[in-house]
Amino acid sequence: MRNRHHGACYRCGKHCKPGEGHFERHKGKWRHQHAACAVKYRHTNVHFQTNPIDTSQGFHLLGLYFEILKQHETAKEAIEELLNTDSNVLMVGINNHHTLPVEVFIERYGTEEDFVSWKRISK
Ligand SMILES: [Zn+2]
Incomplete structure (x- = not known):
């Protein structure tokens, strides 16, 4: 309302x-x-305190040695890539502030469907 x-x-x-x-x-x-x-922010879990959007630095997909494989402006784009491409991404860096394992990143930033899809492909 x-x-x-x-x-x-x-x-x-x-x-x-x-x-x-x-x-x-x-x-x-x-x-x-x-x-x-x-x-x-429809279909996202964006929240200014827990899951803030800051496009100044974006989301980095990180490999085994924390090297940057790819950068995305939004969590949604990052999740789409994670769900649709075969990659060696292990962690996601957020605004150069903190990193999360891919699964936790998708759980927090994605929708429930994203998470279900992730569970299916990560087996
Ligand atoms: Zn607002």
Whole structure:
């Protein structure tokens, strides 16, 4: 439903004025998101605190020796590549800030379908 009160958008972390977004129930709590953010981050688990988007440095697919195999601007692109190409990617570096094993990356940043697909191909 449209938000009638001020709040912080859980996607981008910025202020969401009344009428600018949605107000929704999530795990027993209420949260806000901008209408634009809802469209932009649909089918992702982007959250400004836990899974932030920062396209300044992006997502690096890392090999066995932490060498950069490929860089993507968005998690979605990175996941698409991981799911669709045979590669030697072991870890994903996020904004040069931290790295996650591929499985954890997909679980956190992808949709449930992405994760199921990953489980299927990684066996
Ligand atoms: Zn937002």
